[in-house]
Every structure is written in structure tokens, then in C-alpha cells.
Amino acid sequence: MTSLQVTDDAIQQTRELRDEFQRFLREYEFGMREVETKIGILRDEFTHHHAYNPIEHVKSRLKTPDSIVEKIARKGIAEPDFERIRSEITDIAGVRVTCSFVADVYRLFDLLTAQDDVTVVTVKDYIANPKDNGYKSLHAIIEVPVFLSTGALSVPVEVQFRTIAMDFWASLEHKIYYKFSNQVPSHLVESLTDAAEAAAELDSRMERLHREAHGVPQRQLAPPPPPHVVQV
Numbered sequence: 001m002t003s004l005q006v007t008d009d010a011i012q013q014t015r016e017l018r019d020e021f022q023r024f025l026r027e028y029e030f031g032m033r034e035v036e037t038k039i040g041i042l043r044d045e046f047t048h049h050h051a052y053n054p055i056e057h058v059k060s061r062l063k064t065p066d067s068i069v070e071k072i073a074r075k076g077i078a079e080p081d082f083e084r085i086r087s088e089i090t091d092i093a094g095v096r097v098t099c100s101f102v103a104d105v106y107r108l109f110d111l112l113t114a115q116d117d118v119t120v121v122t123v124k125d126y127i128a129n130p131k132d133n134g135y136k137s138l139h140a141i142i143e144v145p146v147f148l149s150t151g152a153l154s155v156p157v158e159v160q161f162r163t164i165a166m167d168f169w170a171s172l173e174h175k176i177y178y179k180f181s182n183q184v185p186s187h188l189v190e191s192l193t194d195a196a197e198a199a200a201e202l203d204s205r206m207e208r209l210h211r212e213a214h215g216v217p218q219r220q221l222a223p224p225p226p227p228h229v230v231q232v
């Protein structure tokens, strides 16, 4: 049996790499918390001043080290260092905002991205342009400042805005793909696409109902995205 010789130097280097990785992830956690705070303030302000809460729920997640490593491999990043990972993987910090209605999705997006300290990096409007499988959501990579003892840092955060119906569909679709290890039988793929249409129809009906009940003028459904939205 061969014995593994681990030198003190190697142990020290491994510890330093671990510490650096933890520091790296912490920056994203801080960025995520900044965005959570911004969304929380918008929700509270809406609730108090407009007697209406456009947000159903907010879910945040920090990508796990395993998921980061898997994505590095998938993207074919040959010699990953922290700088490379920072520039290539922009969804290490993620916040998902689930809204009641499609109009609220765009309203929240506008209110968040109009803030002075928020920089919009990319926007993918999968509501105006759903994916072939029927996936709908509005995605934005934004950068927010984080103030550390060493100075200010700009941290990218992926924010996904969607309705409850879109969220329900996406979560089921994700589970089905996981269950079949991405080899989903074609009849299920078709059913999922049909279900996405049914979810979109439900969104429209619920929004119409809501507007009628509150005496709000009906809007043209499937509105043109705001001018600063980059189409996919």
C-alpha cells in the first residue's frame, strides 16, 4: 500500500485556498443580502403606501461549491481562477422574486433596476420571449455595491422575477428533468409545454379578475417589455 505524504506546506496552501474561497463566496452572500433588503423595502413600502403587496415570496440561494465546480466544467473553463470564475459565472448569488401578476413582475423589475446604485448587466425577458419548452421568467444580472472594511465592491446578483404560475411550472419542470436525468420522455416534454400555456392563460385570467374586482382598467396583456429590456 502506498502512503500519502502530505507536507506542512501543502496543508497550509490548502487552508489558504479554503479561506480565499470562503471570502469569495461571502462577497456574493453580502450582495445577495443587499438585493434582499432592496426587495424587502419595496414590498413594505408598497404594503403601507398602496395597501397592496405585489410580492408573493422571495427565495435566495448561494450557489454551492459543487454547483460552481460543475458549471466551471460545463462551461469548459480550463484554468479557473477567482477572477475567471467572477467574470464567467454571474449567478453565484441568486434572488427569485415571485409576484402575483405579470404587471407586478415588470413593475418590480423597473423599481429595482431604476435605483441609483443598481447597475443592470444583462436582461433576458423570457416572458415576452418564452423558451421553446415554455419556460417564462424575467431574468436580470445586476451589480450592487457592497461596502467592506477594505472598501466598496461591486457584486453581481442574478434576479429572477416570475408569477406564481410560472414558478409552479418551473419547479415541476425542474423536478421532472432531475428525475429523468435530463432524458425526459417526449410525451412529458409536450405535456410540459402545454402546461406552460395553461399557466400563462391562468395568469391572464387571474390578472383580469383582479383588475375587475379592484376597478383597475384592463391593460393589454403581454405588454411590450420596458425599453431598457434586452430581448433574447
Ligand SMILES: Nc1nc2c(ncn2[C@@H]2O[C@H](COP(=O)(O)OP(=O)(O)OP(=O)(O)O)[C@@H](O)[C@H]2O)c(=O)[nH]1
Pocket (backbone or CB within 6 Å): 091, 124, 131, 133, 135, 139, 169, 170, 171, 173, 174
Ligand atoms: N425550470 C427551469 N428553469 C430554467 C430554465 N431555463 C432557465 N432556468 C433558470 O434560470 C437560470 C438561468 O437561466 P438563463 O438566464 O437562461 O442562463 P443561461 O443561458 O442558462 O446561462 P448560464 O447561467 O450562464 O448557464 C437557470 O439556472 C435556472 O435556474 C428552464 O427551462 N426550466
Ligand SMILES: Nc1ncnc2c1ncn2[C@@H]1O[C@H](COP(=O)(O)OP(=O)(O)OP(=O)(O)O)[C@@H](O)[C@H]1O
Pocket (backbone or CB within 6 Å): 059, 060, 061, 062, 063, 064, 067, 071, 091, 093, 094, 095, 096, 158, 159, 160, 174
Ligand atoms: N436566481 C435564483 N434565485 C433563487 N433560486 C435560484 C436561482 N437560480 C437557481 N435557483 C435555484 O437554486 C437551486 C440550485 O441551483 P443551482 O445553482 O444548483 O443550479 P442553477 O442555477 O439552477 O443552474 P445552473 O447551474 O445551470 O446555473 C435550484 O432549486 C434552482 O431553482
